[in-house]
Amino acid sequence: xxxxxxxxxxxxxxxxxxxxxxxxxxxxxxxxxxxxxxxxxxxxxxxxxxxxxxxxxxxxxxxxxxxxxxxxxxxxxxxxxxxxxxxxxxxxxxxxxxxxxxxxxxxxxxxxxxxxxxxxxxxxxxxxxxxxxxxxxxxxxxxxxxxxxxxxxxxxxxxxxxxxxxxxxxx
Amino acid sequence: xxxxxxxxxxxxxxxxxxxxxxxxxxxxxxxxxxxxxxxxxxxxxxxxxxxxxxxxxxxxxxxxxxxxxxxxxxxxxxxxxxxxxxxxxxxxxxxxxxxxxxxxxxxxxxxxxxxxxxxxxxxxxxxxxxxxxxxxxxxxxxxxxxxxxxxxxxxxxxxxxxxxxxxxxxxxxxxxxxxxxxxxxxxxxxxxxxxxxxxxxxxxxxxxxxxxxxxxxxxxxxxxxxxxxxxxxxxxxxxxxxxxxxxxxxxxxxxxxxxxxxxxxxxxxxxxxxxxxxxxxxxxxxxxxxxxxxxxxxxxxxxxxxxxxxxxxxxxxxxxxxxxxxxxxxxxxxxxxxxxxxxxxxxxxxxxxxxxxxxxxxxxxxxxxxxxxxxxxxxxxxxxx
Numbered sequence: 001x002x003x004x005x006x007x008x009x010x011x012x013x014x015x016x017x018x019x020x021x022x023x024x025x026x027x028x029x030x031x032x033x034x035x036x037x038x039x040x041x042x043x044x045x046x047x048x049x050x051x052x053x054x055x056x057x058x059x060x061x062x063x064x065x066x067x068x069x070x071x072x073x074x075x076x077x078x079x080x081x082x083x084x085x086x087x088x089x090x091x092x093x094x095x096x097x098x099x100x101x102x103x104x105x106x107x108x109x110x111x112x113x114x115x116x117x118x119x120x121x122x123x124x125x126x127x128x129x130x131x132x133x134x135x136x137x138x139x140x141x142x143x144x145x146x147x148x149x150x151x152x153x154x155x156x157x158x159x160x161x162x163x164x165x166x167x168x169x170x171x
Numbered sequence: 172x173x174x175x176x177x178x179x180x181x182x183x184x185x186x187x188x189x190x191x192x193x194x195x196x197x198x199x200x201x202x203x204x205x206x207x208x209x210x211x212x213x214x215x216x217x218x219x220x221x222x223x224x225x226x227x228x229x230x231x232x233x234x235x236x237x238x239x240x241x242x243x244x245x246x247x248x249x250x251x252x253x254x255x256x257x258x259x260x261x262x263x264x265x266x267x268x269x270x271x272x273x274x275x276x277x278x279x280x281x282x283x284x285x286x287x288x289x290x291x292x293x294x295x296x297x298x299x300x301x302x303x304x305x306x307x308x309x310x311x312x313x314x315x316x317x318x319x320x321x322x323x324x325x326x327x328x329x330x331x332x333x334x335x336x337x338x339x340x341x342x343x344x345x346x347x348x349x350x351x352x353x354x355x356x357x358x359x360x361x362x363x364x365x366x367x368x369x370x371x372x373x374x375x376x377x378x379x380x381x382x383x384x385x386x387x388x389x390x391x392x393x394x395x396x397x398x399x400x401x402x403x404x405x406x407x408x409x410x411x412x413x414x415x416x417x418x419x420x421x422x423x424x425x426x427x428x429x430x431x432x433x434x435x436x437x438x439x440x441x442x443x444x445x446x447x448x449x450x451x452x453x454x455x456x457x458x459x460x461x462x463x464x465x466x467x468x469x470x471x472x473x474x475x476x477x478x479x480x481x482x483x484x485x486x487x488x489x490x491x492x493x494x495x496x497x498x499x500x501x502x503x504x505x506x507x508x509x510x511x512x513x514x515x516x517x518x519x520x521x522x523x524x525x526x527x528x529x530x531x532x533x534x535x536x537x538x539x540x541x542x543x544x545x546x547x548x549x550x551x552x553x554x555x556x
Contacts, residue, residue, distance in 0.1 A: 071474075096329060122274040125225035133474040137402045138306055139353050139368045140395055141329060148251055148305035151328065155275050156268075156301075157250070158227060 064129035068113055070102035071135045073145035074161035077118050079127035085164045087118035093162075094119055094149045098142055100134060101169050110169040116162050119150035124160040209243060209290060210236075214515040216243070218263070218554045219529065220254060220308050221547035227251060228274055232263065233547065234290065237519040237531045240541045244290040251305040253312025258319050260556040261287055264338070266303055266313040266324050282313065282324065284338060287556075297341050299334060302326035304353070307452060308552040309403050310411070311354035316361065321381060323355035323363050333363065335381040344381030349373055354402060356411065358425035366402055368395055372423070372430050392421050392432045401476070405455040405464070412457065412488075414438070414449050414466065416476045420491075436491045438466060438484065450476045452551040453509040457488060458518045458534060464488040465520060465534075467507040468496075479506030479525050485537070497537040503530055511553035523550035 059065040061084040062076060068084055069076070081088030094117040103110050136143035150156045215237040223229040230248040235241070248254060249267030256263055263285045271277040280303040283293035304312060304327035313324050315338075322336040326346065333355045335344045352365035352373040361377040370391030378384045393400040393415055400421060404411035410425035418438035424431040439447050449455065451467040458465075464487075467480020481500040486493050500506050505524035513519045518534030529546035532539050 120275055123225060123227040128224070130477060131474065132477050135474065135476075136395060136399050137366075138304075138327075139351075139366045139402065140399070141327075146307040147327060147329070149329075151305055155270075156278055156305075157270065157274050158305075 062127060064127065064131065067104050067106075068102055068111070068163040068165070069129055070131055070133040071100040071143075071145055072115055072161050072163055073130045073132070073135075074117065074128070074158070075124040076127040076129050077124070077160040077162045080118075080124035080160045082118065082160065082162065085162050087116075087162065088121075088124070088160065091118040091120050091159045092153055092155060093117075094153055096149055096152055098144060098149070099166070100143070102133070102163070110171075112166045112169050114164045114166050115145065115149075116164060117149045118159045118162065119153040120155035120157055121159045123158055129161075209234075209288060212260070212288075212556065213238065214513050214556070215519050216556060217511055217513070217519075217521045218246075218254075218256070218556075219521075219523065219547055219550050220248070220252075220552040220554070222251065222308070222549045222551050224549040228270075230267070232265070234287075235521075235529065235543075235546075237513070237521060240531060240543060246285050246290060253304070253308060253325070254554075255310065255313050255315065256287070256554060256556060257315050258317060262338075263287055264313055264315070264322060265293075266299070268301075268303060268305065282322065282336065282338075295338075295341055297322075297336050297338070297343060299324060299336075299343060300326070300346070302328045302332070302334070302346075307403075309354060310406065310554075311356050311402065311404065314355050314357040316357050316359070318360045320360060321357075321377070323357060325354045327353065331365070333365070335377065337381065347375050347377075347383050349375070356404065356425065358410070358430075359428070362425075362428055364425065364430060366400070370394055370400075374429055376428065387429060389430055389432070392423065392435075393419075401449070401454045403452070403454050405457050406459075407457060407488075408459050412455065412464075414454050416448060416450075417444060418448050418468075420464075438468070438486065438493075445472070446470055448476065449480075450478050451480055451506075451508050451510070452477070453511070453553065456510050456512040456520070458512045459514060460516070461518065461535075462487050462489040463494070463512070463518070463534065465510055465512060467510060469506070479508045481506060483507060483510065483520075483522065483537075495537060497532075499530070502539060503528060503542065509550050509553050511555050513555050521553055521555075523547065523553065 061078040078084050087093050097114045097116045138144045148158050150158045219233045230252045232246040234243040248265045252265050252267040254265045265283045269279050278301050280299040280301045282297040284295040285293050304325040322338045324334040326332045331353050332348045349365045352367040356364040364372045364374045370393040372389040374387050376385045398415045398417045400413040400415050410423045413421045419435045421435045422433040449466050455466045466484050468484045469481045483497045485495040505526035508525050509523040511521045520532040520534040522530045527547050529543045531541045
């Protein structure tokens with residue numbers, strides 16, 4: 001374990017490195033590219049009790065109950081002109097993300113999914129969905145869905161959220 | 172044929188009576204258009220944070236009078252804001268984000284200071300670096316030092332740090348890196364703590380100029396893997412209480428230079444643990460003089476920690492005894508999302524639901540005094556002065 005001095009030294013250096021957001025994102029992007037299934041950072045929004053009160057009976061991609069959305073929080077892009085894995089026209093995908101594991105009942109497999117925000121326009125307002133399987137508070141950003149992960153986009157306004165399959169989770 | 176004198180007189184009487192009955196009332200006087208001043212401050216006021224999530228550029232704080240069940244006014248709050256009150260309650264500080272073309276364009280992060288005695292448009296602002304943390308509201312997105320000399324604003328870019336501001340002069344004094352720890356928990360005139368993934372508390376001490384003069388890291392007080400603590404702290408006399416997902420209560424004394432952790436206690440019995448748990452956007456409120464702790468609780472498993480309360484459980488925070496269970500979902504028709512209590516001897520408990528309704532309850536008996544339907548779109552936090 002690192003000593004406190006080492007930790008604080010690291011902090012100072014990391015602050016010094018943060019001369020621009022672009023340089024930090026370049027670092028994060030490199031991490032993502034190198035380790036596609038490692039969690040990096042979450043997305044946005046607030047936690048409301050939506051899932052508890054709006055159960056859908058048909059788990060399609062436009063339904064909060066759809067299997068890929070097990071820890072999503074926001075508006076479903078599938079209801080906003082996109083799909084469960086693509087952003088609506090004219091919006092941009094967040095380059096940073098948080099990652100979860102969801103169970104697909106259709107084939108019995110667990111999949112690693114990336115939750116990305118789509119950014120640049122105001123909130124879509126259709127199909128709000130808040131599910132929180134294994135979700136953690138913001139001090140663990142790689143598992144948190146409260147933060148606005150459009151924060152690093154040039155247009156950092158939040159529009160909607162997607163869930164993108166990265167691969168089958170190894171048992 | 173001529174009418175008899177009797178009939179003529181009767182007809183004349185009817186006409187006179189009819190003309191009297193049909194006479195229009197006196198006209199209303201001309202009105203003078205004015206702006207309503209706020210009435211004198213009441214301990215039964217509450218600031219309701221409406222994030223306006225369906226049209227997120229339009230967050231607002233609504234000032235509500237719990238005695239007369241009416242809106243008193245509004246503070247505009249922009250995109251996904253943080254807010255807090257100054258120590259004397261006279262000023263509301265809102266940290267928010269605007270874009271130059273409405274939903275797009277050049278981003279400006281800013282702190283706006285509103286005089287709570289007038290609710291006039293902000294007369295003072297402090298422009299921030301575009302690093303402000305945009306996330307669920309807590310007491311720790313923006314916060315004042317105890318003497319109001321400093322304002323602290325949490326930054327996440329996603330690297331974590333915080334800004335130190337001088338509200339009197341409207342300036343940003345600097346930025347302090349927090350080594351991955353998040354949010355700004357103020358204590359005293361010059362200490363700021365942040366919550367870390369390791370369950371520890373990072374505490375930074377500042378010079379009078381707002382620069383870092385030292386930092387310490389506490390021992391862990393929660394385990395983020397097995398039982399994470401909510402970051403929505405509950406204000407106490409000398410610090411804050413943090414609830415965990417499974418219902419432990421960690422009371423942290425921030426009255427000194429370093430946080431001091433009390434032995435945790437539990438909201439649930441061993442039989443209830445893992446079945447009943449706290450969960451909401453605002454997970455508790457404490458009436459400090461009466462030691463009444465109110466927590467939205469629900470039955471559910473892992474992943475339900477934001478589902479909202481089906482009941483409000485009331486505890487004596489001194490004895491740790493549960494005093495009551497109020498089944499408010501059944502009464503209000505929606506789960507409890509947010510709650511706050513006033514600090515006077517006859518406290519009101521404000522409860523906002525997932526449906527956006529706002530209920531006013533007697534804080535001692537739990538009796539529902541009034542419900543305002545559709546009060547807010549997404550009432551994610553409330554704060555009493």
